[in-house]
Amino acid sequence: MNHAPQPTQANGKSGQHPLRPDVESFYHLAHGGFEGKACQGTACFAARHLNPPRWAEAMENNPRVYCLGECFAAPAKGQTKPRPPVKVCSREGIVLGRIAKGGARTLAAYQAQGGYAALAKALAQPPEAILTAVDKSNLRGRGGAGFPTGRKWRSVASQPAGLKYVVANADEGDSGAYIDRYLMEDDPHSLIEGMILAAYAVGAAKGYIYVRAEYPLADTVLRTALADAQAAGWLGARVGGTAFSFELEVYSGHGSYVCGEETSLLRSIEGNRPEVMARPPYPTERGLFGRPTLLNNVETLVNIPWIVTHGAEAYAAIGFSKSRGTKVLSLNSLFNRPGLYEVEFGVTVRHIVEELGGGLRKGGKLKGVIIGGPIIGMIPPHLLDTPLGFEELAAIGAGVGHGGVVAFDEHTSIPDLVEHVFSFGAYESCGKCTPCRSGSGRIEEIFTHALAGDATKADLQECRDLVTALKLASLCGHGTGLARFAESILRYYPTEIEPCFK
Template sequence: MSMVVTIHEGTCGIAAGSREVLALARKAWPAAEFRTVGCLGMCHREVLMEVTDQGQHALYGDVTKKTFPKIVNFHKGKGLQPTELLIRSDTAPNHEGSPFLARQTRIALRNVGHVDPASFPSARQRGAYQAIERILRDSMTPEQVIAEVKRANLRGRGGGGFPTGIKWEFARNAKGVDKYLICNGDEGDPGAFMDRSLLEGDPHAVVEGMLIAAYAIGANHGYAYIRAEYPLAIAHFGQAIADARQAGLLGETILGTDFAFDIKIKQGAGAFVCGEETALMASIEGDRGMPRIRPPFPAIKGLFGQPTIINNVETLANLPWILWHGGATYAAIGTTRSAGTKVFALTGAISRGGLVEIPMGMSIRQLLEDIGGGARGERPLKAVQMGGPSGGCIPERLFDTEIDYEAINATGAIMGSGGMVVMDTKSCMVDIARYFLEFTKLESCGKCTFCRIGTLRMEEILTRICNGQGTLEDIALLDELGSQIKSSSLCGLGQTAPNPVLTTLRYFRDEYIAHVVEKRCPAAVCKGLIHHSIDQSSCTGCSICLRYCPVQCISGEVKKPDTWVIDQKLCINCGMCAEVCNPNAVRVA
């Protein structure tokens, strides 16, 4: 059996140097068969490389120009297998990398990291389009397809959690000259990359999901709205559309039936508000992306005034599996209220950052500790921001909360599309709230006064508090403004924009009090409330702090610790000196 070398080339892999590793591998094993696949989700171990040699399979991580020779030597019989790079293999199935993958239930991500996203034959070998073929071959009616999705209890994975089958039923029964299906790939949450990985790593699953949804609602026209910042996703999805057309799976008389459907890609310009359904449709129509008043809802009157269904990328990727295995099989996974699985992007202060898919009902703690590996570094976990910039901060004491829509909503956060920003005790929750509110303020379309002006005023108050100029009245005003913005805004952006502030006020009010009463930042983050100094008893006089100081406010003589000081009048509290100080002689208070 010839050697097969597989390189993982999602955006994260490419950024880590996968193309350099591929070039090295081609040179080292000129007779091998080479394959490229999408991101397996183990972003913390990129570059990933799989080697199948003489029937033995091994997956390696942290592959670089420096570590690559160890792998080559082993597979050429010249050394021991580098276990520090090994994630799993036939000879060591329970190695270090197993916990990250073993606790997952991969349905939406079932092919990502296993299929070549640019190869139609590779996708077919993994079962692509077998569900839509069965639907058309067995002459399933659209109503039967909808019933199967309702049986699965699949809820929209874009954040709202509305039952997909019921949503489709509205559009199926709506009157219209044409009907439209839109794939919402406008993923704008900081730290979120679920949709990107699916579009990059398994585009045919999303194309097939769109086919199933279009058949169910009676749509002949499809749009995939993908943000322009995802060039690899756009390229792979465009190739998948072209391959499906050539195979007779898109266009007129699909698979010899009277079902006709085709897809166009619309590149989004990066406006966060266009993730909202009505703003997204306005963008496709050529107008400025601004939300519209509902009702009428898109399922009744949407794109170009016609009935329209908008489904998230992850929702669509689940559909082929559901229609192939049955709705009841999917519903048996997860909880009664929230069936199936959910994909999450783990970022921040977490040991194993990346993409995971877990059954609904798993606790936040199990996800972060058993799969994510817990805190990265010595500081304990403090909170997790869930649901993107419009989500909420859930404190560590609530990490035993089950992951389902209602349970997460009860904390004041939202499920969102699946972004999880993990924070340890180094994070200041007031500053975190300010950061996310600044994001939503900038992304507001400006249509609603409360969203446009209210988020600005809240950001101004938070900035005052972080600068040491806040008062107790400011805290009360944040509560009041947050409630008013939530109840008075037109779309989901404004209605959820105050969530980071309201949840941090709810769970971390003591930090706000410390900022405004004691004039200190407990996490030593807010520049207006801290100062840096040098502990001369710990200092070695190495001068590294001076070399990295951007304003040169540090002075002293090399190898004379008792001479090193920081000029408080010049210091901007950037924290660079503390970051680079090896003996931790820089004190922050």
């Protein structure tokens, strides 16, 4: 077996080493610095009128703090105590079932609710049976792109034998999304069991959970859960008494949105400067330390034990069109009923806004809603009857993304929102592509002038050209997502944009 170099970590965690200076300079939070700070993520931006002093404080932060996973209480200030309301609104509580009943933070609580039974069942079957189940379930990745999970798993499984990795993407940087945070904090073993099942299916011996710096409680809870799973024989040598071995550890991130992108995340674990890499080769072929790597989002992996326990057919029977199963949505504080909701694909955006969220607080008038943003298209009120589905939302220039739902009311002017999103985009760019590195900052600057009444029609045309460049010449979804956001704004909100340019 190949022995890859061990990753270098920072932040004073056990077994962590200092970052190289050229790597350290990449990260905003290489040395922490978000604790107790006010947040300036998009959900907090949408709610800034609810607490103007806190928003003013957030805007002063350097380094900036973007999304603490407390969007239900936005504008937020880093705390670990508040919990969001949690509701299962699907036939089956596949992902949120345990959390809706109070959670399963300990191994004993997880096992008392049937935890690790799926792993025991799987270990009695060949890996191929698990690959087939995941394929047939039609599960698609919940990290944003909706890529078929079974196809990704098969690609890793089919690579030549040798060291392979499984990595959980727990970077959850989309402002408005706080799904993975509470899955990890309140049901950590569901992720661990999903990862062990994935490793068994694809033949991986080693895994990492990449937890973002802004989620310190999730980091701690997972480290304890891993030790407990190891002591119970579910991790390490001879998992469940079989010949299969799997080592799993937490890697603590350093505060970079773009590290949620898969190639950037893998470079980060390696201890390299986490710039996005061109594909192919895909991580499934040449990933972490050059080895075949399966990388999935936390929510994707949490679906796996249910699929193994209940069967692919039962899973595929839930959902709608080409989007099967359930999706967890996290609603921001502008709703009357913010919180985590598990729904079946196919519910309309109107249902999410009006029935689940109960409309906007204080009778607010909906200006638009972003699902899975901020680097994704905005949904205007006249398209609320669009169903929640990967293809259906893409057809209107929006998307499912990771499922963070941020509503905007009449307190948000659209040019203000554009300036906010491009400021975020420029700040978090990895700098590899010119349109993203320089163009997003230029669009922010033009909108700052436009808001001051100092921009012309030629400036608007420059923005349009920059958006085209972002769309065509970006190496990753950060740049193309910014373009998608801008296109939706130019298409659906011309009456708010054009008067700002004389």
